[in-house]
Amino acid sequence: MRRLRGPQAHTLAGAYALDAVTGADRARFERHLAGCQDCAGELRELREAAARLAAAVAADPPAHLVERAVTAASRTRQWPPDTERERGWRPVWPTRRGGGLRRGGGLRGGGRPRLATAPGGARRAVSRRAAVGGAAVFLAAAAASGAVAVSAEQHLGADQARVHAIAEVLNAPDAVMVTARVTGGGRATVVTSRRDRALVFTAAGLPAPPAGAGYQLWLMGPAGDRPAVVLPAPDHGMTGPVIATGVKAGDWVGLTITTAGRMSGHLAAQPILMLNLA
Amino acid sequence: MGISDARRRHGPGRAADGPAVGTDLEALICAVARGDQGAFEAVCAQAGRAVFGVVRAVVRDPAQVEEVCQEVLLEVWCAASRFEPGRGSALAWVTTIAHRRAVDRVRSEHRSAARQVRAASHHVDYDEVAEAVEIRLDCERVRRCLGSLTSVQRESVTLAYYGGYTLRQVAALLAVPEGTVKTRMRDGLIRLRDCLGGM
Numbered sequence: 025m026r027r028l029r030g031p032q033a034h035t036l037a038g039a040y041a042l043d044a045v046t047g048a049d050r051a052r053f054e055r056h057l058a059g060c061q062d063c064a065g066e067l068r069e070l071r072e073a074a075a076r077l078a079a080a081v082a083a084d085p086p087a088h089l090v091e092r093a094v095t096a097a098s099r100t101r102q103w104p105p106d107t108e109r110e111r112g113w114r115p116v117w118p119t120r121r122g123g124g125l126r127r128g129g130g131l132r133g134g135g136r137p138r139l140a141t142a143p144g145g146a147r148r149a150v151s152r153r154a155a156v157g158g159a160a161v162f163l164a165a166a167a168a169s170g171a172v173a174v175s176a177e178q179h180l181g182a183d184q185a186r187v188h189a190i191a192e193v194l195n196a197p198d199a200v201m202v203t204a205r206v207t208g209g210g211r212a213t214v215v216t217s218r219r220d221r222a223l224v225f226t227a228a229g230l231p232a233p234p235a236g237a238g239y240q241l242w243l244m245g246p247a248g249d250r251p252a253v254v255l256p257a258p259d260h261g262m263t264g265p266v267i268a269t270g271v272k273a274g275d276w277v278g279l280t281i282t283t284a285g286r287m288s289g290h291l292a293a294q295p296i297l298m299l300n301l302a
Numbered sequence: 303m304g305i306s307d308a309r310r311r312h313g314p315g316r317a318a319d320g321p322a323v324g325t326d327l328e329a330l331i332c333a334v335a336r337g338d339q340g341a342f343e344a345v346c347a348q349a350g351r352a353v354f355g356v357v358r359a360v361v362r363d364p365a366q367v368e369e370v371c372q373e374v375l376l377e378v379w380c381a382a383s384r385f386e387p388g389r390g391s392a393l394a395w396v397t398t399i400a401h402r403r404a405v406d407r408v409r410s411e412h413r414s415a416a417r418q419v420r421a422a423s424h425h426v427d428y429d430e431v432a433e434a435v436e437i438r439l440d441c442e443r444v445r446r447c448l449g450s451l452t453s454v455q456r457e458s459v460t461l462a463y464y465g466g467y468t469l470r471q472v473a474a475l476l477a478v479p480e481g482t483v484k485t486r487m488r489d490g491l492i493r494l495r496d497c498l499g500g501m
Contacts, residue, residue, distance in 0.1 A: 038489070071394045074463060096379075
């Protein structure tokens with residue numbers, strides 16, 4: 025598949041309804057879909073047919089499955105309705121001053137007009153504006169800064185594995201890049217691969233944290249708030265790249281200042297960056 | 303609300319096949335969107351069979367099947383407010399989530415050594431899928447409609463849907479050009495839709 029324009033893109037509806045379209049082709053088809061009412065209508069019908077294929081293999085799940093799902097649901101915050109302004113799962117966290125963070129707009133990705141939606145839709149929305157090429161540029165920049173120096177002899181195996189893992193994410197066919205301002209100064213760049221369920225984070229111009237403190241990355245979403253990684257000290261104004269794995273659908277990435285100077289397991293401080301990965 | 307209360311309120315689950323489920327499931331998902339945990343349990347009971355079936359067909363490994371099913375059901379809970387009744391059936395909404403999560407899982411596993419070894423023996427894989435599909439297709443109507451497709455249409459559709467293969471992989475498995483598979487998938491689904499609608 026080289027080009028997906030006009031009628032050619034249209035014929036992809038079947039493969040798309042079967043989730044058989046991946047990577048850039050998928051993003052292209054979704055872009056086409058956004059402006060093609062007929063395609064959307066056809067896709068709906070083809071999905072109904074696909075749903076019958078699912079129903080045809082229906083089987084009784086283990087008894088505890090539903091019970092566990094109900095328990096998990098009772099502990100999980102639901103996403104708000106998908107409206108123009110409010111899209112996607114939004115994080116809530118304890119705040120001493122009350123009121124939570126209501127300034128999401130100023131903290132989100134680089135002046136992009138809209139946030140992503142639910143996991144399915146979100147990913148599409150992001151891929152539509154995906155800067156996969158940008159990931160390569162980002163990698164080059166990170167490498168040039170010396171942050172991803174792969175001088176093998178100086179690195180232990182774990183470091184090599186880490187560098188390799190970072191390169192994997194950056195080169196993933198579904199890699200999407202988002203950037204955002206950090207409250208207090210600096211700019212963060214995040215490249216996420218859903219395929220790898222991982223993200224690579226880097227920041228430029230982050231102010232030095234208070235003595236004894238450090239920056240910590242969090243994954244926050246329907247699956248809960250999870251401490252991800254403590255950022256290394258900045259080098260030539262560049263922080264990272266670091267990799268965070270275990271990214272789940274609907275996750276946001278948050279950045280906090282941790283006074284402990286080590287990984288904190290409990291999100292107490294208000295994040296200085298919240299970025300929707302969806 | 304306790305689980306038994308929920309059962310009483312929303313009744314026992316029914317098979318996730320047949321037209322009766324549709325409207326019921328739709329109303330239930332709308333209730334779930336308002337945070338009704340009892341309705342969520344009923345949704346799980348109704349749509350859980352289809353979710354489990356499709357996830358199992360694609361993912362296979364029982365431990366992972368359960369994990370993915372949990373993810374799917376939790377997404378149904380979280381995203382219920384995003385379901386738009388006018389834009390397709392509730393069952394299609396749920397199974398779309400299920401199928402996507404299932405293929406996401408097998409594709410992220412794709413690079414693991416075991417899977418690469420399996421991928422090296424395409425024919426074995428295809429036979430397995432075909433056999434599994436044959437055995438599990440207990441819905442006579444769908445089976446008959448699948449039977450009315452040309453073999454390339456049927457294989458393209460079933461390899462993608464039940465096998466979780468991408469367009470490119472299906473083309474490789476069937477040794478036909480991607481363009482051909484692409485149109486066969488669409489033609490196959492359209493035919494399937496017409497056949498199921500007409501029965």
